[in-house]
Amino acid sequence: MKTCPNCGSKMGSNVNFCTNCGADIRNVPLDSEVQATAPAAQPTQPAPDTEPTMEQVTTPSRKSQRMTNNVNPQPQPQPQQQVQPQQSVDTAAIKANAANMWQWFVNSWKHPFEEQVAESWYGWVTLLVENILVVLGLYICINKYAQNQLGDSEMGQAAQSLISNFSTSSLFELFLYLILVIVAMIAAAYYAHKFVYGSTEPLFTFVNRIVSCSNISAILYVISFVCLIIGSEDMLKMGLPLVGIAMTIFSLATYTVVVGDSAPAVNDKFYGLLIVVVVQFLVMYILGKVFGTAIYNQIQNLIHSSFSGMY
Structure with missing residues (x-):
């Protein structure tokens, strides 16, 4: 199996183009090869306990109190609504499906009785x-x-x-x-x-x-x-x-x-x-x-x- 680097979909080993997003996956290595070459994970050290004391939490400094008293609160800007673009026909996915189906035809002409990867x-x-x-x-x-x-x-x-x-x-x-x-x-x-x-x-x-x-x-x-x-x-x-x-x-x-x-x-x-x-x-x-x-x-x-x- 292969993993598409663009969308993360799982594809067969002989699929050349992702059937989900149309990305070229001809040079993507197999999942088994990636797992074999991946280094062993290093154990992580637990972070030191840096929780503040009760006095630090409950008693703010005088300087910070004076700064908050002098600064006037400003109104927060309203987030603008983004206009979603209209979805168009995914021509890349169509081309990928056509290429994979043609490859399925070619493989079946060469080896009719062998099991082929197909949609x-x-x-x-x-x-x-x-x-x-x-x-x-x-x-x-x-x-x-x-x-x-x-x-x-x-x-x-x-x-x-x-x-x-x-x-x-x-x-x-x-x-x-x-x-x-x-x-x-x-x-x-x-x-x-x-x-x-x-x-x-x-x-x-x-x-x-x-x-x-x-x-x-x-x-x-x-x-x-x-x-x-x-x-x-x-x-x-x-x-x-x-x-x-x-x-x-x-x-x-x-x-x-x-x-x-x-x-x-x-x-x-x-x-x-x-x-x-x-x-x-x-x-x-x-x-x-x-x-x-x-x-x-x-x-x-x-x-x-x-x-x-x-x-």
């Missing part, structure tokens, strides 16, 4: 941003493709409006589907890990382990997003398989965290893995039925409204 929100934020990139890329791709195919005529613009409304609602449902599947998989892996080893770590730390193990998928999500916003047919054929590969890597990471821990197992690891796989397929099937039915009804309404507008 509790790194994993959830990474998963959320990845799914936003997928949905946003699909939305841009669909609307760009519709504009290129339908043209700028009056009927083409009307069709583009219908497709835009349909894609917005359907892609929002796709985003909810992906988030719910991810949450279900993490919950299944968390309780399966507890079943296998008898105990487990805090939930946010466990999520960071899974995401750190699957962080290579972040590169695939970024590449697929670029392919989707380009919008060509060849880029679409490249971007969608990358999304599928990234999701597969996340599934493998959940399995690896459950069965790959070096702690002694209380129950057989195979049954822990079986719990995760069964829950994953059940959740994907149930949510697929629910969201598939909703999208099917939207397609029917889209076709009905299109024919109603034509006739």
Whole structure:
């Protein structure tokens, strides 16, 4: 551990910038090194007893009495109230968090299964941003493709409006589907890990382990997003398989965290893995039925409204 010399916060040994105040702590020594080199404390000698006698306390001198009688008391000035400056955005702390998160990504790419020092929100934020990139890329791709195919005529613009409304609602449902599947998989892996080893770590730390193990998928999500916003047919054929590969890597990471821990197992690891796989397929099937039915009804309404507008 390190101690920030600016604010005194405790940081991990591989943290380069304080996440509380943003100070540079790359050259700050570890606490263990400071304690090892610190000199032994010297015993202090008690101060001599210099308490005044009762006569000194109760009997003031004549000279001091004459001085206090001649001096007129002066009014004390009132302390001025200091105006507190308005708090601004701590850009140094933001830069420090960004630098530490980037370092977390780099370390996880080099050693996916090793435990990394990370803030509790790194994993959830990474998963959320990845799914936003997928949905946003699909939305841009669909609307760009519709504009290129339908043209700028009056009927083409009307069709583009219908497709835009349909894609917005359907892609929002796709985003909810992906988030719910991810949450279900993490919950299944968390309780399966507890079943296998008898105990487990805090939930946010466990999520960071899974995401750190699957962080290579972040590169695939970024590449697929670029392919989707380009919008060509060849880029679409490249971007969608990358999304599928990234999701597969996340599934493998959940399995690896459950069965790959070096702690002694209380129950057989195979049954822990079986719990995760069964829950994953059940959740994907149930949510697929629910969201598939909703999208099917939207397609029917889209076709009905299109024919109603034509006739």
